[in-house]
């Protein structure tokens with residue numbers, strides 16, 4: 001694909017690769033790059049050998065998927081990775097060494113002190129210090145803290161308690177298919193053998209399918225939320241606890257959040273702070289009992305926020321409870337990563353031609 005096909009020739013353009021292009025997040029990368037008119041001169045689609053030779057549509061034309069290999073990044077400026085942690089660990093440094101800036105959706109590098117961990121609405125300036133790799137945060141972290149940042153900026157959050165209701169998409173395209181197939185089997189009274197997720201998924205829910213650390217009792221997803229929030233907010237003192245649960249929803253995570261701020265704060269002030277905040281939309285219709293739902297968050301860029309109320313268990317008046325829902329594949333993954341690349345382009349923190 002040549003540059004004149006893709007973009008106005010007067011603009012600076014970038015050679016882009018998507019590693020994991022055939023996955024649930026990969027497909028969203030393609031759609032977002034097109035929809036947001038990302039200034040590309042070329043687009044390389046990479047996946048496993050299983051997918052090599054397949055074609056995927058970009059801007060109405062077919063692009064052939066290549067097998068991800070060591071030399072895949074020799075002619076790439078920006079590489080989006082969403083093919084799992086082990087692929088990122090193996091190929092991320094190779095891509096960075098070849099001169100690409102890697103925006104990595106896995107957990108492989110998130111807590112590396114040399115790797116910025118970025119939500120563009122919160123800490124875009126952290127991108128500047130990149131050494132070839134920038135990490136996209138965990139989806140539950142992004143969806144929880146994008147709407148908390150406008151509050152934290154004016155009245156620092158000292159404590160956060162989160163309970164998540166997480167969709168199948170976080171475990172990939174195969175888990176989404178498993179939810180659909182197992183639901184069909186359940187309704188048709190057929191037996192179904194789980195292949196991707198560890199427990200029956202149709203009409204059920206279960207504690208997040210990551211390993212529990214016996215020393216703390218927290219699973220990996222919960223630990224990610226705790227550590228990543230501290231790093232992104234640049235606040236090691238914020239106290240957090242999370243309970244992460246997988247629910248039978250296809251692609252949007254919901255979360256119940258309770259925050260305790262440094263000073264007293266009321267629901268009206270929270271609504272004012274969140275009204276019009278970037279990446280956030282208030283859905284809080286008490287009369288109609290209409291609040292954030294995964295159905296409404298799916299396919300949308302914004303994190304929906306509602307049920308904003310005083311936490312009745314804290315008489316100091318410093319605590320607020322709320323409920324949020326955000327598209328796991330978009331703001332929780334591909335959209336946040338593309339926004340990071342847009343920061344790089346806008347600030348000139350990536351080489352292009």
Ligand code: A2P
Pocket residue numbers: 019020021022023024025026046047048049050051052068082083084087171172173174
């Ligand atoms: P493939 O479709 O060829 O298996 P998801 O998160 O939806 O499960 O998607 C995972 C993505 O990671 C897919 O694009 C998948 O490609 C890709 N992937 C998995 N294993 C490898 C591998 N060994 N090398 C390159 N890409 C891989």
